[in-house]
Amino acid sequence: MSRLNGRPVKIRDLGEFGLIARIKDRLPTLPASVIRGIGDDAAVSSLPSRRQLVTTVDLLIEGVHFDFSFLPPYLLGRKSLSVNLSDIAAMGAAPKYAFLSLAIPESMRIEILDEFLRGFLEAAIEHGVSLLGGDTSASPGAFFINVTLLGEGAKGELIFRHGAKPGDDLYVTGTLGDSRLGLKIAQEKRNKRISSEEKYLRDRHFNPMPRVGEGRTLGESRLVRSMIDLSDGLLSDLGHLCEESRVGARLWVERLPLSRCLRKVAGKRESADWQMALQGGEDYELLFSASPKNESRIQALGRKWKCGITRIGRIEPAESGVVIEGRSGPVDPCLFKGYDHFGGRRSKRSLSGNEKRAERAGSWK
Ligand code: ADP
Ligand code: MG
DSSP: OOEETTEEOBHHHHHHHHHHHHHHHTOOOOOTTEEEOBTBSSOEEOOOTTEEEEEEEEEEEBTTTBOTTTSOHHHHHHHHHHHHHHHHHTTTOEEEEEEEEEEEETTSBHHHHHHHHHHHHHHHHHTTOEEEEEEEEEESSSOEEEEEEEEEEETTTOOOGGGOOTTOEEEEESOSSHHHHHHHHHHHOTTSOOOHHHHHHHHHHHSOOOOHHHHHHHHHHTOOSEEEEOSSOHHHHHHHHHHHHTEEEEEEGGGSOOOHHHHHHHHHTTOOHHHHHHHOOOOOOEEEEEOGGGHHHHHHHHHHSSSOEEEEEEEEEGGGOEEEEETTEEOOTHHHHSOOTTSSTTOSSOOOHHHHHHHHHTOOO
């Protein structure tokens, strides 16, 4: 631990400019497209011709979206960028430049900031993202993080939520529900020993892997008509895609991709794995639709990816709404309204203060 006159060094000892210098000192060399990064009134970069700019922003607040007693600062740093990377991936774009604004309580130890930055910059380097600026302020209470991420893609290669057509196949990358079960495990077993399967699920929640390369490849392939990333849960995000495209959809429950760890841990708890896959949030997988004529080419792309892809349903006319086909016929959508499996988020039952805090601390939405 860094010490000053025998006590831990706090953010207030650094001051605003010391803090900005601390961030700047850690940055790797900038790419040639950047004319000016940190250190001027604004950042400047050159725009490639015939490319379109893609921008996304996320605000994360301590006590609302995360809780340090729960998520170590290094993982918080990673996840702050990862959730934005996932949004850029869902557009079929390539992430390029990040801006990081922080409001930090003055009494925070600098090690927490250093760990946060280590995670953030590590994720940035992994995905070829340069930090070009931000803003810094003292906060009277919580730690606030605001990340802006810019990306780019060629005209005609970006993929929107509104492009789905009835008859399209629906695909998803990776496996579903792991993050939600991982959060539950983290909440219940804070300091207790956990099995390797439980650890896998918990890591899926704490350290999601945004599908950046996959999203970009889907953009370049021009095989896909609509796409969204899964942050709120499959059912909810499919709802957004259908609404924007003015279509309905049919999902086949028995085809939902579930990880071996989820099956094993959910089985032991006698919880319904498929309900977790349908409703659990923060999977950060990609959900997309494509014409059936592209199926073999899309499946060929999926075979090259470690996360894989699965065809889980079909886009239908708007009048059909969203239909869930269970193992023995359609599932009554009412099942999901009062469903209390996830600690009550969608339940009519009111939550206790502790339950509400636990829900919030683990929820990034
Ligand atoms: P101004 O007062 O003109 O807004 P600042 O003093 O806030 O300038 O910022 C100086 C430089 O440091 C700018 O380039 C800004 O983008 C950068 N900067 C400030 N805070 C951060 C941060 N948290 N992360 C990265 N860059 C930052
Ligand atoms: Mg400023």
